[in-house]
């Protein structure tokens with residue numbers, strides 16, 4: 001891995017054109033020592049087979065994507081979601097994942113064209129859902145990393161939209177700062193926030209559980225799948241990375257880029273470009 005890195009992880013969605021096995025096999029060549037896989041890939045492979053494949057290759061599981069999507073219109077639906085989230089914790093445990101990524105979810109009914117517009121209620125359900133999941137995760141020693149998403153996703157993906165909001169939730173649900181509830185800081189979602197530096201400092205080493213890298217392209221042509229390689233956009237990545245490590249961050253830099261453009265390339269070429277951009281970034285400290 002590039003000098004100056006504690007480790008370098010790749011989110012498997014960055015190279016979704018590759019199978020999980022091929023990605024794990026290719027990692028060492030480019031200096032990646034960890035992968036953040038998605039549940040569908042792991043379930044397809046079988047959880048214990050995937051765990052074995054990772055450990056045989058000497059590749060760690062950084063985060064595990066993902067649990068959450070808490071808000072729902074009916075109690076039955078919320079129970080089904082809670083069951084599935086507990087299963088995600090168990091899978092994360094079997095994989096030895098360093099954390100389970102929590103994506104809050106948006107308003108119930110949006111996908112069905114019948115949105116419940118009560119955002120306050122949805123956020124309350126998210127808090128209740130995380131509180132219940134934290135009990136199960138604590139038993140397994142699995143860290144839950146709440147990932148705030150850019151406000152443009154509040155309706156359909158995630159109604160936790162700033163680091164401050166995520167940390168307020170952490171303080172409410174885990175006042176003792178157990179180290180088992182924290183945040184994933186994704187530059188794509190949070191770079192614009194005037195409070196970002198202060199909130200990263202507030203999070204500190206026990207709440208900073210993930211650091212995700214990409215870049216914000218101008219213009220952005222697609223709200224979800226037009227993220228840039230580090231250095232191609234407008235985010236001051238060296239500055240934010242400096243704040244993260246100054247705050248005592250203990251885990252890896254993770255590349256997570258959703259890009260229709262990159263998905264059309266050969267996965268190996270994308271891995272090489274990602275690793276190269278990380279090398280440049282680390283050199284800019």
Ligand code: ZN
Nearest residue numbers: 147186212256
């Ligand atoms: Zn992310």
